Amino acid sequence: MSERKQIYLDNAATTAVWPEVVEAMLPYFTEQYGNPSSLYFFGQNAKNAISDARARIAKHLNATTQDIYFTACGTESDNWALKATADAYQSKGRHIITSAIEHHAIVHSTEWLAQQGYEITYLPVDADGLIDPATLEAAIRPDTILVSIICANNEIGTLQPIRELAAIAHAHGVLFHTDAVQAVAHLPIDVVDLDVDMLSGSAHKFHGPKGVGFLYIRKGVRTRSFLHGGAQERKRRAGTENVPGIVGMAAALDACMARFDQRVAHEVVLRDHLIDRVLAEVEHVRLNGHRTLRLPNNVNISFEFVEGESLLLSLEQQGVLASSGSACASGSLDPSHVLLAIGLPHEIAHGSLRLTLGEETTIEDIDYTVEAIKQVVEQLRKMSPLFEDFVAGRKAVHAVK
Amino acid sequence: MGYSDKVMEHFTNPRNMGEIDNPSGVGTVGNAQCGDIMRVYLDIDDGGVVRDVKFKTFGCAAAVATSSMATELVKGKSVQDALKVTNAAVCEALDGLPPVKVHCSLLAEEAIHAALWDYAEKNNIVIEGLSKPKSDIHEDEEEGEEY
Numbered sequence: 001m002s003e004r005k006q007i008y009l010d011n012a013a014t015t016a017v018w019p020e021v022v023e024a025m026l027p028y029f030t031e032q033y034g035n036p037s038s039l040y041f042f043g044q045n046a047k048n049a050i051s052d053a054r055a056r057i058a059k060h061l062n063a064t065t066q067d068i069y070f071t072a073c074g075t076e077s078d079n080w081a082l083k084a085t086a087d088a089y090q091s092k093g094r095h096i097i098t099s100a101i102e103h104h105a106i107v108h109s110t111e112w113l114a115q116q117g118y119e120i121t122y123l124p125v126d127a128d129g130l131i132d133p134a135t136l137e138a139a140i141r142p143d144t145i146l147v148s149i150i151c152a153n154n155e156i157g158t159l160q161p162i163r164e165l166a167a168i169a170h171a172h173g174v175l176f177h178t179d180a181v182q183a184v185a186h187l188p189i190d191v192v193d194l195d196v197d198m199l200s201g202s203a204h205k206f207h208g209p210k211g212v213g214f215l216y217i218r219k220g221v222r223t224r225s226f227l228h229g230g231a232q233e234r235k236r237r238a239g240t241e242n243v244p245g246i247v248g249m250a251a252a253l254d255a256c257m258a259r260f261d262q263r264v265a266h267e268v269v270l271r272d273h274l275i276d277r278v279l280a281e282v283e284h285v286r287l288n289g290h291r292t293l294r295l296p297n298n299v300n301i302s303f304e305f306v307e308g309e310s311l312l313l314s315l316e317q318q319g320v321l322a323s324s325g326s327a328c329a330s331g332s333l334d335p336s337h338v339l340l341a342i343g344l345p346h347e348i349a350h351g352s353l354r355l356t357l358g359e360e361t362t363i364e365d366i367d368y369t370v371e372a373i374k375q376v377v378e379q380l381r382k383m384s385p386l387f388e389d390f391v392a393g394r395k396a397v398h399a400v401k
Numbered sequence: 402m403g404y405s406d407k408v409m410e411h412f413t414n415p416r417n418m419g420e421i422d423n424p425s426g427v428g429t430v431g432n433a434q435c436g437d438i439m440r441v442y443l444d445i446d447d448g449g450v451v452r453d454v455k456f457k458t459f460g461c462a463a464a465v466a467t468s469s470m471a472t473e474l475v476k477g478k479s480v481q482d483a484l485k486v487t488n489a490a491v492c493e494a495l496d497g498l499p500p501v502k503v504h505c506s507l508l509a510e511e512a513i514h515a516a517l518w519d520y521a522e523k524n525n526i527v528i529e530g531l532s533k534p535k536s537d538i539h540e541d542e543e544e545g546e547e548y
Contacts, residue, residue, distance in 0.1 A: 309461035347433035
């Protein structure tokens with residue numbers, strides 16, 4: 001116990017800002033701090049930096065430059081895509097289709113829209129977390145105005161057939177938005193090829209700074225301004241631009257895409273090694289999410305008879321930082337809606353662990369983590385009355401509360 | 402999560418974790434759906450003193466720590482005094498719990514009451530001040546009636 005070990009396996013929560021990204025941002029705090037809306041050269045330098053960043057980000061997504069709008073986070077992008085679009089198209093209808101496994105930024109926005117008189121259909125997913133495109137086809141109605149489907153799930157990592165889903169929506173003249181917050185920089189994203197109308201992204205999920213995101217809005221989509229004020233972002237999103245943040249987001253995406261192939265290949269090898277070892281070496285476990293159609297860096301495993309928060313805190317004591325879908329870890333009473341949507345019983349959903357790797361993760365980190373998991377799970381099972389009953393061959397305990 | 406050092410210490414080194422063969426009383430409370438189940442085993446001597454106590458818990462760090470602390474507090478006490486170990490006392494002994502976790506300390510109190518109830522039933526005695534715990538589960542009980 002000389003040096004305290006720390007293995008960060010929570011890159012889906014947030015990532016480290018890479019040094020070259022910080023480097024790119026710094027001048028816009030202290031030297032080029034002018035307001036991009038000011039007419040003197042000082043402001044114009046900042047304005048040029050934003051234009052440049054917008055063009056670079058657009059290029060990585062194969063988007064037209066002016067279709068990228070900067071926001072303060074992925075949550076804002078999702079809120080904008082749903083609420084402002086719903087508002088703009090309400091004369092056509094008030095029906096929106098989404099899925100049962102969206103991020104809370106979408107779930108709570110649709111719940112709010114339901115309170116405003118919109119009708120929301122939540123498409124189910126199968127045991128791997130995949131949406132059957134036929135269910136989308138069947139759900140579309142004459143008054144459907146928008147379909148919003150998460151590109152890559154933040155908890156279980158499952159990738160949706162976005163191109164196919166968008167094509168179905170378009171065949172019925174319905175707009176398509178995708179929350180790609182976990183996908184940008186982790187999967188190849190081409191908005192023309194995917195043929196989506198709107199796409200949300202967030203810088204801190206790909207080694208950029210927190211507090212900056214973007215929404216791609218294809219030209220021709222009628223959406224309302226989400227923040228009212230100045231003329232920034234072509235009058236669609238008012239507010240003085242987060243210049244260092246925007247510059248940082250572009251620098252981060254540049255860095256991610258420059259070594260995309262080797263980074264993703266590295267993560268996939270480690271991901272599969274982690275999954276294979278845990279499934280082979282720990283009993284009574286279940287991989288959540290699709291085995292291959294999943295984010296390169298996502299592992300989500302349920303450990304029967306143990307509870308997620310205890311698992312997390314025990315792993316933290318061993319220096320492994322991860323995340324869980326258990327209720328206790330989130331502060332609510334129910335476990336993750338995503339884990340319930342793929343059909344996990346509550347008690348198994350409570351024992352789920354999400355490990356999300358990064359470029360910096362090594363094979364040694366993974367092997368250390370597997371050993372730590374084995375030890376911690378064994379300890380917690382020794383303490384578990386559910387495991388005691390299981391071993392004794394007794395009926396599982398479903399207490400009445 | 403904002404746990405006190407005491408909570409983390411009991412979570413890391415839980416006291417009285419395990420089982421008792423042929424216990425005087427066993428109580429299991431909680432709900433796997435909510436993510437917390439506690440089982441308490443009591444060994445009570447002929448004089449009505451808790452000679453030994455063990456627990457098993459499926460739940461968060463607060464649930465484990467409150468189980469651990471609650472068993473410490475009842476060990477060596479008379480049945481009557483064990484009954485007086487409240488969730489507030491368990492909480493206080495742990496230097497407090499985050500507000501969302503206070504319900505875990507309730508479970509610890511209930512588990513001890515359930516084990517005492519089991520003891521009383523087995524021995525055909527009435528423990529003054531103890532009523533039938535509503536969340537006790539018996540192994541032979543039908544599962545999945547009312548979730």
